[in-house]
Amino acid sequence: MSWLINSSIGRKLIMSISGLFLVLFLMFHSLMNFVVIISADAYNAIAAALGANWYALIGTGILALGFIIHIIYASVLTLQNQKARGSNKYAVAKSQKTVTWASKNMFILGTIIFGFLVLHLINFWSKMQLVELMHGHNYAAAGFHDPTDGAYFIRELFTQPLYSIIYIVWLVAIWFHLTHGFWSAMQTLGWNNRIWLPRLKTLSYVVATIICLLFISVPVYYLLGFGA
Amino acid sequence: MDKNINIKVRVWRQKGPKVKGNFETYELKDISQGSSFLEMMDILNEQLINEGKDPVVFDHDCREGICGMCSLYINGFPHGPDEDVTTCQLHMRKFNDGDTITVEPWRSAGFPIIRDLMVDRTAFDKIIQAGGYVSVNTGGVPDGNAIPIPKYAADEAMDAAACIGCGACVATCKNGSAMLFVSAKVSQLALLPQGKAERAKRAKAMVAKMDELGFGNCTNTGACEQECPKNISISHIARLNREFLKAKFKD
Numbered sequence: 001m002s003w004l005i006n007s008s009i010g011r012k013l014i015m016s017i018s019g020l021f022l023v024l025f026l027m028f029h030s031l032m033n034f035v036v037i038i039s040a041d042a043y044n045a046i047a048a049a050l051g052a053n054w055y056a057l058i059g060t061g062i063l064a065l066g067f068i069i070h071i072i073y074a075s076v077l078t079l080q081n082q083k084a085r086g087s088n089k090y091a092v093a094k095s096q097k098t099v100t101w102a103s104k105n106m107f108i109l110g111t112i113i114f115g116f117l118v119l120h121l122i123n124f125w126s127k128m129q130l131v132e133l134m135h136g137h138n139y140a141a142a143g144f145h146d147p148t149d150g151a152y153f154i155r156e157l158f159t160q161p162l163y164s165i166i167y168i169v170w171l172v173a174i175w176f177h178l179t180h181g182f183w184s185a186m187q188t189l190g191w192n193n194r195i196w197l198p199r200l201k202t203l204s205y206v207v208a209t210i211i212c213l214l215f216i217s218v219p220v221y222y223l224l225g226f227g228a
Numbered sequence: 229m230d231k232n233i234n235i236k237v238r239v240w241r242q243k244g245p246k247v248k249g250n251f252e253t254y255e256l257k258d259i260s261q262g263s264s265f266l267e268m269m270d271i272l273n274e275q276l277i278n279e280g281k282d283p284v285v286f287d288h289d290c291r292e293g294i295c296g297m298c299s300l301y302i303n304g305f306p307h308g309p310d311e312d313v314t315t316c317q318l319h320m321r322k323f324n325d326g327d328t329i330t331v332e333p334w335r336s337a338g339f340p341i342i343r344d345l346m347v348d349r350t351a352f353d354k355i356i357q358a359g360g361y362v363s364v365n366t367g368g369v370p371d372g373n374a375i376p377i378p379k380y381a382a383d384e385a386m387d388a389a390a391c392i393g394c395g396a397c398v399a400t401c402k403n404g405s406a407m408l409f410v411s412a413k414v415s416q417l418a419l420l421p422q423g424k425a426e427r428a429k430r431a432k433a434m435v436a437k438m439d440e441l442g443f444g445n446c447t448n449t450g451a452c453e454q455e456c457p458k459n460i461s462i463s464h465i466a467r468l469n470r471e472f473l474k475a476k477f478k479d
Contacts, residue, residue, distance in 0.1 A: 007435055008405075008445040009472045077445045084404035084444030086337035091240075091251065092330045094304035096400075096454035103449040104402055184448040190470025193463050 009188070011077055016188035018070040019181050023207065025063055028175070030214035037221050040151035044137065048149035051130035070112060078107045109177040116170035123157055124150075135138040158222030167219045171212050178208035230261040233325040236415030239284055240332045242341055245348075249341070253328070261321040265308060266291060266298065268320055269331075276291040282403060285344040293457065296392030299399070300345055301332040306396035314394060314457045324391045334399035338406065338443045351441045352393050352409060358437035359430040360413040362422050388415035390458040397452035398458075408452040410438050411468035412460045418471055430476035435472050443470045 004010040035044035050056045095104070102109065131139050139147055146152070157162040157163045182204035186192060192200060221227050234257045242249030256275070259268050266288050273283035289297035298315040302308035308318040323329060329418075331345065339347040391412035398406050412432050417423025446465060453462045 001477050006439075007472070007476075008407075008439050008443075009435055009469055010476070012445055012469075013473065077447075081403035081405070081444040081447070084442055085402065086335060086404060088335040088341075090301060090304065090332055090335055092301075092304040092332070096451050098454055099449050099451045103447065106447060135394050180448070186471055187448050187462070187466050188475055190466050192466030196463060197461075197463050197466070 011073060012188045014069060015073050015077065016185040018066050018073070019185045020069060021066045023182060023211075024179065025066070026211050030211045033218050034214045036151050036154055036218060043151050044149055047128065050147040051148055052129055056129070060075060067117075071110070074107055074110050102176040103184070106177065106180060112169065112173045113177060116166070116173070119166070120145050120170075123163075124153055127153055154218065155222065158219050158227065161223055164219035164223040168216055171215050174215075175208050175212040178205050178211065182207050186209055231323055232258040232260055232322065233260060233323065233327075234328070235323060236328040237268075237326055238330045239345070241284070241344055244343060247418060251330075251364055259320055261319070261323075263320050264316060265302070265318040266316050285342075285346045287346050288316060293317045294392060296394040299334050299394060299396070302398060303330055306334070306399045307394075307457050312457055312459055313390070334395055336398050336404040338398055338441055339395060349393075349395050351443070352395060352406070353408065354441060355410060355434055355437045356413065359426070359433035360402070360417070362417060362426065364422070364425050366422055375419060375421050377473055385416050385419040388412040388419070388460065388464055391460050392458060394457065396455045397458060398443065398477045399443065399449045400450060400455040401440060402451065403447055406438050406443040407446040407465050407468065408456065408460055408462065410434050411464035414468045414471055415464040418467065419479065428478065431468065431471035431475050435468070441454060
């Protein structure tokens with residue numbers, strides 16, 4: 001199986017599969033977040049189910065691996081591509097109208113998304129699963145809020161308009177990343193022809209928009225003052 | 229109506245592969261808009277020779293858009309600003325009086341510059357030599373109806389075979405990837421019965437050679453398909469991915 005690492009299409013396959021896996025995760029995560037608008041208790045029930053249980057920890061591990069593989073391969077591929085482009089740059093280079101901005105800036109978008117991801121982990125994961133791992137049921141003695149009370153952390157963060165706006169900016173970057181990433185992953189898997197190419201491109205926008213609208217609904221809900 | 233125009237041409241001059249190059253600007257007067265871009269380059273060279281200077285070196289051969297020899301990155305586009313033509317099919321009527329036209333060679337690590345506007349594209353020949361052919365003995369010419377080929381496959385193979393291997397796809401790709409070229413060459417044979425026998429071997433060998441020669445990894449921007457003078461579709465790239473992955477998973 002060394003071809004997965006040694007061939008360009010193999011490396012792209014790894015990007016494609018890890019990317020699609022992350023899209024599935026985003027679908028689940030966005031649906032779960034939307035629940036907090038409907039019922040904070042229901043949301044907390046899901047958060048409690050995904051605490052520091054063995055299955056949630058395995059899931060988190062696999063997820064982290066997915067992110068790490070996707071990021072490492074993105075870096076490797078980008079470096080290789082820059083080398084292939086060569087050191088001589090065109091004095092005049094214009095872009096084609098049909099080439100989307102996102103498709104040419106996937107690595108930059110990915111870097112932005114990664115930066116916000118770190119902030120996101122500090123905002124939520126470090127106060128929830130991490131606290132549960134470190135302190136178990138003695139979180140109160142250690143001075144932490146109930147780590148399974150996810151709705152509380154959401155309210156605390158998004159009632160600060162600055163954070164709501166930061167998260168919205170982050171989600172817009174994710175939207176751009178997904179509009180190219182989704183169909184590009186299918187193309188790499190070889191599932192395309194003249195009929196399916198435009199269909200998948202459209203589907204890409206549909207998937208990206210649904211995921212991002214579900215996500216954005218939460219900060220917007222608090223930004224507009226409904227959750228306070 | 230075509231008229232005569234005065235233009236400035238900003239051309240990349242480079243003495244050799246290792247020498248540092250630079251732009252030189254030349255003025256040309258009374259160029260007919262009815263002339264082709266390469267005829268304009270010929271006039272420029274005539275002028276340079278008369279002035280005792282070195283003419284500009286550029287690739288060209290058939291001058292009717294089928295050989296794939298001409299290249300040139302003109303005003304930021306491979307094969308110039310016109311759609312679906314090679315540089316030799318580009319006409320001066322696409323330019324206006326007083327324009328400054330920037331002419332650069334293909335710039336990509338896979339295509340090192342030989343001199344001025346001429347680049348070394350033997351990498352493409354090496355990829356073809358790795359498997360872009362049918363080596364089974366197919367015997368004499370059979371009757372046309374002896375091997376049924378669906379219309380769809382015949383059309384798709386013909387579209388892929390339109391690739392002239394000029395390298396515009398590599399030149400314009402932000403990743404210096406040769407996937408459009410390789411995918412066209414794999415597609416044209418994989419779709420037809422005569423090419424099917426060696427399809428797995430071919431896909432693996434040609435992709436391996438492409439990677440070895442230092443071409444980049446495709447990120448599906450689609451710039452190649454826009455700049456291709458022969459309109460090769462990136463759906464061929466999906467087919468190449470499919471051919472390659474199927475071959476590897478079978479091993």
